[in-house]
Amino acid sequence: MSTAQSIxxxxxxxxxxxVLAISFIEAPVKFRAPDVTLRIGLGIGRLVFRVLNVVELVLAVVLAVCLVMGTFAAAAEAFxxxxxxxLLAQLLAVRPRLNRRTRAVLEGLDAPGSHAHRAYIGLECAKVVVLLVGGVLLLAG
Structure with a gap:
């Protein structure tokens, strides 16, 4: 396995x-903690997801560089x-809507629920599947 493949x-x-730890463990569990209100949970979530998304972007860029520099199975590259x-769909299409709603709630406004949250979760689920399959395909060589 080459260095690019290993990376x-x-x-x-x-x-x-x-993604599994933050989106599927931390995000839902924090609302079960004693005295965590919607405002507090959203405030924490906004910070955590902002950092997660920055780290995801860095990982995606480094991964793209590896894909350009190395030789990979076409299926692995595709996944x-x-x-x-x-990730780009989440950041460019969904996160802005979620950020507007979060900002409104944090400002004390009665913001209606958003379908953007379901879209974000759907994209997270899809991302988990493609990362898992892509990683397995990388290992298979």
Whole structure:
């Protein structure tokens, strides 16, 4: 396995682990903690997801560089590129709507629920699948 392949495998599974830990463990669990209100949970979530998304962008860029520099199976490349596209869709299409609602709630306004939250979760689920499959395909060589 080349250096680019090794780095790509590591990045893929670190990225997958971060999404699983933050989106599917931290995000829902924090609202079960005593005295965590919607405002507090959203405030924490906004900060955590902002950092997660920055780290995801860095990982996606490094992964893209690895894909350009190394030799990979076409299927692995395709799955990993889909993960990058899903991340961009979240950041460019969904996060702005979620940020507007979060800002309104944090300002004390009665903001209606948003379908953007379901879209973000759907994209996270898809990202988990494509990262997992892409990582396995990388390991399979």
């Amino acid at each position: 790509a495998v590591a990045i893929t599974f670190v990225w997958l682990g971060m 990993l590129l889909v993960a990058c596209v899903l």
